[in-house]
Amino acid sequence: MSELVLIVVAIFLLIGAITGETYLLVLGYLMAGAYLLARWWPGHSLKNLSARRDFPDHVFPGEIIPVQITIKNHSILPVVWLAVRDLHPIDLSDVHTFKQVITLSPKKSVHLKYFLKANHRGYFPVGPMTLETSDLFGWTNPIQSGIPASFLTVYPTVIPLKNPFLPSNSPIGLLAHIQPLYEDPNRVVGKREYQQGDPLRKVDWKATATQQKLQVKTYEPSTDLETVIFLNLDTEAYHPRSRFDGPELAIVAAASIAAWSVKKRQAVGIITNGLDILNQTGQIRPIAPRKGKQHLMRLLELLARVKTLSSPILDLNQMINQYRQELGWGTTLFVLTGSVDETLIHDLRVTQRMGLKPIVILCGWFVELKVPIHNGLVYEIPVRILNTEEDLKAW
């Protein structure tokens, strides 16, 4: 098409030159001017556009995410048409791309809005966004520019645990305990008369002066539940029919346990053999047990991003053997996996002898028990089976 324009321009100029008709020269210039303008305009328009995408980048499943695209034309020339295409994963919406064609007046900005839905956990790219335009007459091919993708983190579902039985060997902490062995001197629950054998440091001297009898303080027993979650994301460890729902349920369970622990002001950490989308080269570095909501957010972000692997660098047993040395005495180990076998029971038994408290949680609709479940109980290793999220809610 552009060649045709140039031919017409050449004919106008030639005939104008031969016949001396001024209007033909003017027409030739007009066509040439229109042609040059049409070629220059789209590039100029794109250079003078700025685009921004705004959305809440951390959400929980089920939330609706409003995405606002702001496009501003800084030029004094209008943008005749602008096709805006913003890609996003199909997991977040019914359609794969937000597509809209707009025009932009000079020095104006436009706000486009669409909505995504966080259907499930993950780390999703929103974008890249392309802006495409061309000229009015079809003399140039469409040209594109755009902005790169932003990322949306959808946390895993956190199910509030009602009253989980989480045993701990670590005395004196923030959690109340039934064993008098773990009395916490910071938790005074009352006073009683002195009995023979009571240590003198338990005597409440003010109360003794008031009562004129020796009074001793009674303490509430407590434990410190430092927790480490071993999350096994090796797909081979799950039943073939639960290779999708099993790991997902394990992640939900890990997030729920972590949230419960942080709520109870306990330290919690995670060790997993899955794949972090942001660090696809090697193994995920363990997150040491810490307290606080900020730490919980860090854990949840990791759980949002993590993916399963078919043959990870470390399997569950290697992971336990490698990291148990670094854990403090009395730490509770949650081992989230899809199957339990002799080797795992053996390794956990060793862990138990080291003063740690392991709990096995088997996740998935189908779980594999390669040893009788009472084997674990024999060694006082609790084994719990979670088939669905409902089981977790009832925990």
Next chain:
Amino acid sequence: MIGIALVALLTHTRTRSMDTSERNAFRISEGITYLVVLKVISMIISGQTNLVEAFHRWQVQFLESIFDLPYITSLLPGMVAWGYTLIFADLYDEFEDRRQDFRWDELGKVQNSLKAIRSKMVGGNVALLVALVFLLAFANTPIDIPNVVSLPLTVKSSAAIVILFTAFLLIQLAITQLSLLRTYWEHDRSQIDVSINRKWLMYSLVVMGVAGVISLFLPTDYSRQFFTLFLWFSSILFSFFSLLLYLLSYPFLLLFHFLFAQDESSPSLPGLPAIQPPVTAAEPGPLPLWFEIAKTIILWGIILGIIFIAGKRFFSTTSTLFPKINRKVLFQKMRDFFKALFHFLFGVKILIQEQIAQLKLQSKPRQLSSKPSFRPLRSRRAHNAREKILNLYCDLVDFAGDHGLQRLRNQTPYQYRSFLSSALPDLSSEIIDITEIFIEARYSLHPLDENTASRIASETLLVKKAIKHNAEESPFNSIPRSS
């Protein structure tokens, strides 16, 4: 010319539903009618009001008398306008017709065929523009050969004609480009800004206006001087080469001079026969009176007969059309021609959408798909039974889509028929009939009558009612079928 173009547009719309032979017959009758009307107009303009004298002259020298200079000068532009309008209207119809196929056909195919039609339109217009420029430019050059011919011809307002035609060409380019892009966007299911048509036209005019203003301020006089200088240099170069050629050929010329020097006394060139004076035929004797009378009757009988038959056919065919030629109809027919242009000006799409929205508001409120529905720009006016059937079918598809029976992008009408029949098993015969007639209307040239269109309308109504009933009954009426 404008009048002929307008009538050609009107008759073009009318003849779309005709079959080929009927259309050809109509075209012949139309052409003869134009010939007669233009002759009458040229006679009135040139002051030949004495019909008796004119008839006598036509009888003696038929072709020379009828096809005189004023008649030919009015006939040629008229024929060009007529032919151009018909060809352009055909191409535009084809363009719009093919554009609708993006719903059924592959986008690439549709785009390629649209581009091919666009190239034809633009290429034809460019060729015409170049021809017009040539014609006007050289018509404005006075021809004055002493003692032979002197034609101080000047075509008034030639600049305006060329500029207008160029502007028209640019507008056509802009319109067809928008149509191409819209096809892509609609196929891509992009949301399209409602003001894009208006702004497209506005920006096109602004571009042309700015370019025009800039061009006016350009030093065209200098350009002329530059081109004059260029031509002068060219002529020097040409003279130099002529001289070189002459010098090279001089020995041969000299040789020829020596060889043919003896025949200088001969008045003619050697080898050519002498020109003989023409032999005049003997004057024919006077014909008998009865022969002259018979000749006159037969000649005028044939001529008047042809004119009568052609005129009758033309006016009978357009009898229902001409009474409607008032400002409103003319405006509507002009909109056919400049359809896309009026998309800019009046935002037909907005009106259609508003009407659809009003219809939806009037009907029982229902929860439709959350996805925005973008209808292609499609003329809902039907000029004949074929267009009515096409519109009815498209309406049905849209309606079904709004009620959860959405046609998939890659579904053919037959596949969609099966899908629709499975959803409405009681009305499968109606659905089959609607689809068959649609296929016939869309992809064949079979004549379709109003009865068929009425039948399809009633069947469509039944199917729509059933779809609506099903949608209201179904708890999933708000969930469209995923594509």
